[in-house]
Amino acid sequence: MICEIVREAIDVRAIEASVLAPSCGGIVSFCGVVRERADDGREVEGLYYEAHEGMARASFMAIAEEVRATMPEVRLAIVHRVGALSIGEVAVAVVAAAPHRAEAFAAARFAIDALKERSPIWKQERYCDGERVWVENRCSGERQ
Amino acid sequence: MRLFAFARLRELLGERRDVAVADGATVGDLWEALVREEPRLTEFARGTRFARNDRLCSAEVPVRDGDEIALLPPFGGG
Numbered sequence: 001m002i003c004e005i006v007r008e009a010i011d012v013r014a015i016e017a018s019v020l021a022p023s024c025g026g027i028v029s030f031c032g033v034v035r036e037r038a039d040d041g042r043e044v045e046g047l048y049y050e051a052h053e054g055m056a057r058a059s060f061m062a063i064a065e066e067v068r069a070t071m072p073e074v075r076l077a078i079v080h081r082v083g084a085l086s087i088g089e090v091a092v093a094v095v096a097a098a099p100h101r102a103e104a105f106a107a108a109r110f111a112i113d114a115l116k117e118r119s120p121i122w123k124q125e126r127y128c129d130g131e132r133v134w135v136e137n138r139c140s141g142e143r144q
Numbered sequence: 145m146r147l148f149a150f151a152r153l154r155e156l157l158g159e160r161r162d163v164a165v166a167d168g169a170t171v172g173d174l175w176e177a178l179v180r181e182e183p184r185l186t187e188f189a190r191g192t193r194f195a196r197n198d199r200l201c202s203a204e205v206p207v208r209d210g211d212e213i214a215l216l217p218p219f220g221g222g
Contacts, residue, residue, distance in 0.1 A: 032222050052150060052214055054198050080221060092222050121221025122151035134152045136218040
């Protein structure tokens with residue numbers, strides 16, 4: 001299992017190579033990529049991410065453990081980048097390899113959904129007009 | 145104890161600072177003291193979660209010398 005917060009560009013091919021094993025018949029890679037427009041259509045210059053790195057890594061490990069408990073044959077990597085990113089750059093990569101595609105798709109989908117809900121990572125949209133806004137995930141829980 | 149704040153809360157409070165807390169003070173007491181110092185925190189009260197020594201905790205948890213308390217606004221990763 002690879003669970004990392006990184007500051008440099010994410011090398012998805014390298015992650016895939018380290019996750020893949022002879023037992024695997026399929027590999028699913030989900031990459032979250034910086035896009036040129038926000039949900040409301042505003043032009044985006046780039047995104048800035050920050051994390052509580054210790055807690056974020058621990059949350060990735062917990063997500064990977066949950067995947068292992070239900071799908072023990074899946075090999076999983078979760079890598080999130082922090083810092084300033086430009087359009088087209090990869091902010092997060094979730095890579096799941098498994099003997100068969102169903103588990104690989106299911107594990108990748110579960111891991112990215114869980115990360116968005118649980119991992120202490122924050123995103124600031126930086127618009128072309130100079131304004132900067134911290135954006136919340138819709139599923140991020142409020143204090144109970 | 146040492147306080148860590150992130151994202152919009154970091155912009156209001158700074159990234160980290162050392163804070164002296166009274167005996168028996170809770171994480172909630174700490175938050176209230178910060179709100180008195182920085183009233184703009186009020187609007188973030190509902191969405192902010194707390195962590196003590198890298199674990200999510202409630203406002204009722206006591207703070208001890210040497211603790212690291214983190215203020216976590218709603219998450220936006222991915």
